[in-house]
Amino acid sequence: MVRKPPTSATVTFLTAVTFALPASSIAAAPAAAFQPNKPVTLIVPYGAGGGTDAVGRLFAQKLAELWNQPVVVENRAGANGVIGSAFVAKAAPDGYTLLLSVASIAINPYMMPKLPYDTATAFTPITSLALPVVVMVASPKIEAKDVPTFVGAARQQPGKFTFASTETSTQLYGERLKEEQHFAMVHVPYKGSTQWMTDLMAGNVDTGFSSVTSALPFLKDGKLKVLGVASARRSRLLPDVPTFSEQGIADMESRSWYGLFGPGNMPPATVQAIHQDVKRVLASADVIEKLQFLGAEPGGEAPAQFAKRFQADLAEYGVLIKRLNLTGQ
Known part of the structure; x- marks a missing residue:
C-alpha cells in the first residue's frame, strides 16, 4: 500500500480550481425541494487531491448554495473505498449522510468477499454526478509511446512491468488489458491516485489507469505520458492521444461513473429531491x-435509471471477475 500522503501542491490545485467557479447561476435558482436544517456530510472514500475528491468538492459547494447549509466533504480512505462506504451504510437514511463512489463499489463484493455490508441493499443509488474519461498513463522512464508498443515490450519481458491502481475499478482496466492482449504485468495497489502518480513519475511503477481528472495535474512538462484513452472518442483535453480502439485494441472502453448514494432504504421523496437538486x-x-x-x-x-445501472454493474462485474480469475484476491 502507499507510504506517502498527497502533495500539498496537488490538493491546492484541485481545491483552487473547484472553488474558483462563479455561483450566480445556482444562487439565482428557485428554492430547493430538499431543505436540510443542519450540515450535510459527503463521504469521499478515497484520499484528498484525486478525481473523486475534486468532483465531490465541486458538487458540495454548489449543493451547499442551494440548501443554505454546509456540505462537508470527509475523506475516509482505505480498503478500496470500503471504510468510507461502511460509514455511510450505517448512517441514518435521512439525506444528511451521502456517499460519492466510483464503480469499485460494484466490484468490491467479488474482490473482497468479507465486506461489512451487503452491497446490493446497503446503499440507495441517487444519480451519477459525472462520467469520467479513463486513460492509461505511464512513467516517462519507459520507452513506449503508445499501448501496442508497451504491450510488445511487456511480452518480451514477462512480469517485468508493473501497473498501479487505487481501487478495484482501475485495477480491472489493467487486468482486462492483460487478458485482451495476452501478456503479464504485476499489479501494485495504492490508497490514492496522487501517491501512485508520484511513484509513477519517479519510475517506481511503470503504468496505470486513471481518470483524466486525477491525471491532469501531472501531465504538464512531460512528467507523465499518456498511452491511450479508454473511451469511444478522444478526450477534448488530450486531442492528440488516440483511443484504445484506434490503436487496434478492443473492449477497453470506460464504464466508470462518479455515483451519489445514500444509506439503504432512503425515502423515495428524499432521493427524488436530491436528484432534482443535482x-x-x-x-x-x-x-x-x-x-x-x-x-x-x-x-x-x-x-431509477441509475439504480438499474448499478444493479447491472453488480451482476456484470461478477461475471468479468470470475472470468479473470480474480475472485477473492
Missing part, C-alpha cells in the same frame, strides 16, 4: 465547464 447544479454552464476541465462528462441520471 440536476439543477448540472444545468449551470460553469459546472459543465468545470467538469469538462476535469475531463468528465455530466451525469444526472434519474434514480
Whole structure:
C-alpha cells in the first residue's frame, strides 16, 4: 500500500480550481425541494487531491448554495473505498449522510468477499454526478509511446512491468488489458491516485489507469505520458492521444461513473429531491465547464435509471471477475 500522503501542491490545485467557479447561476435558482436544517456530510472514500475528491468538492459547494447549509466533504480512505462506504451504510437514511463512489463499489463484493455490508441493499443509488474519461498513463522512464508498443515490450519481458491502481475499478482496466492482449504485468495497489502518480513519475511503477481528472495535474512538462484513452472518442483535453480502439485494441472502453448514494432504504421523496437538486447544479454552464476541465462528462441520471445501472454493474462485474480469475484476491 502507499507510504506517502498527497502533495500539498496537488490538493491546492484541485481545491483552487473547484472553488474558483462563479455561483450566480445556482444562487439565482428557485428554492430547493430538499431543505436540510443542519450540515450535510459527503463521504469521499478515497484520499484528498484525486478525481473523486475534486468532483465531490465541486458538487458540495454548489449543493451547499442551494440548501443554505454546509456540505462537508470527509475523506475516509482505505480498503478500496470500503471504510468510507461502511460509514455511510450505517448512517441514518435521512439525506444528511451521502456517499460519492466510483464503480469499485460494484466490484468490491467479488474482490473482497468479507465486506461489512451487503452491497446490493446497503446503499440507495441517487444519480451519477459525472462520467469520467479513463486513460492509461505511464512513467516517462519507459520507452513506449503508445499501448501496442508497451504491450510488445511487456511480452518480451514477462512480469517485468508493473501497473498501479487505487481501487478495484482501475485495477480491472489493467487486468482486462492483460487478458485482451495476452501478456503479464504485476499489479501494485495504492490508497490514492496522487501517491501512485508520484511513484509513477519517479519510475517506481511503470503504468496505470486513471481518470483524466486525477491525471491532469501531472501531465504538464512531460512528467507523465499518456498511452491511450479508454473511451469511444478522444478526450477534448488530450486531442492528440488516440483511443484504445484506434490503436487496434478492443473492449477497453470506460464504464466508470462518479455515483451519489445514500444509506439503504432512503425515502423515495428524499432521493427524488436530491436528484432534482443535482440536476439543477448540472444545468449551470460553469459546472459543465468545470467538469469538462476535469475531463468528465455530466451525469444526472434519474434514480431509477441509475439504480438499474448499478444493479447491472453488480451482476456484470461478477461475471468479468470470475472470468479473470480474480475472485477473492
